Amino acid sequence: MTDSRAGEIRKIAQGLFAEGKIELFLGFQQGSLPLRSRPCFVTAEGAAAGVDSPLVWDSFCANNLAAYLPKYYENLPNRPKKRDKPYPRIGIAAKACDLRSIVALTKEKQVRRESLVVVGVPCRGMIDTRKVEAAAGGQEILGHEEVDGDLLRVAVRGAEPLSLPREQVLQDCCLECRHPVPEGADVLVPGQARKPGDGGYARVKEFEAKSQAERWEYFRSELSRCIRCNACRQACPTCWCKECFAEQTDRKWIGVGTDASDKMFFQIIRIFHQAGRCVECDACYRACPMGIDLRLFTKKIVKDVEETFGYLPAFDAGELPPLTTFGEKDADSFITDPDKKG
């Protein structure tokens, strides 16, 4: 049922523990509900006791594990004061998007790359639970089974079992993914990755072509469902500020409630903060309990950063984040010039 890669990951984790290279391993374990795999933290003691076998790898390991890392490397600039407490060494099973987030966090000094052992997993794409649920027509899903890695069989309450082709229920972000292979991982799990996608800018372009009133109406109606649970922020690997602007009280920017204006303010600024950092892992979209189309808006900022500054957060830790630097020939066309007619 599980991928052959699960065994490989277990073996690698065991080896790393045995060699004393890591004290903690982040991976996935079987969830308690069908269609879910949940993040799993294996410690050295646990591994010594032989309980690192919960590690699995299947098509539901969609969470971006990089989101857990910054807290282990807190206070980086002030760390010398705590020299007696060394940085934890962590192994992490990382898809390409997780690794891209790790690189982005390394640049922001939220993660110590030297303290990490990245076990790269070539990604075949993860399954979108919502798509499966939609295919099941809202009926309760009792169990699932992956067949030959191409077919997903789902047991549904009160109905015939469903057989869904994998490609049909993959997450949109995986279908569009341009970087399925984690480049620069310390250990690469053998396996086939999917073919790189096209980046998925077509939908953004289509939306850009709509009229201003239509765009506003869509944005407004999507965000009218927002309940300000902040799950999008919590799930996002690059949202690591200890004090979010949304909760700041000395300069209180926005209310914490569900006022329509506050919701828009929150999302616009949250998404803007992802400029040059978003790796399109869709963690925000997955986390949203209201199913708000956050993909479209985050994709827009990714597209703008790439088109305007030629920057896409990938695997190169040496490249400067675009908003920390500048070019003398940067785009100036948006500037209002009163001397220009028309």
Place this chain on the structure above:
Amino acid sequence: MSDTLAIDLRAADTEWHPVIVAFLCNWCSYAGADLAGVSRLQYAPNVRIIRVPCSARINPQFIMKALQNGVDGVLVSGCHPGDCHYISGNLVARRKFALTKKFLEFVGVEPERVQFSWVSASEGRRFSDLMNKVIADVRRVGPAKGLKKEVSS
């Protein structure tokens, strides 16, 4: 006599007047506004100026907050690229502005509502022209409602 005239004019004025917030950098655009004043150049009185140390001080949150507080338009202006008092403040700011402008447009905020410009300390004329242009633009698109926070009484 003059008092009565003023009161009469105000009473007769039922027209909508846009309110525009202008964030001006201390070293160029604010001095440009000063020069426009000293040179007695006329421009529409709808603008409320906020002086900031540099255009790089502008956080997109400022713009959002202004819109939330009910202004009809926001203008941000700094030194011309290459002339920044802090060498590269406006160049870093330019990147932020480019993204902010595009993103606000994407979600359906009228492009006329949020504008960015460069005005130097010697460009009083440019400043008054810019003000008139921005005010005319905002007048054309009408009062801002979308992002305004309505507080129920």
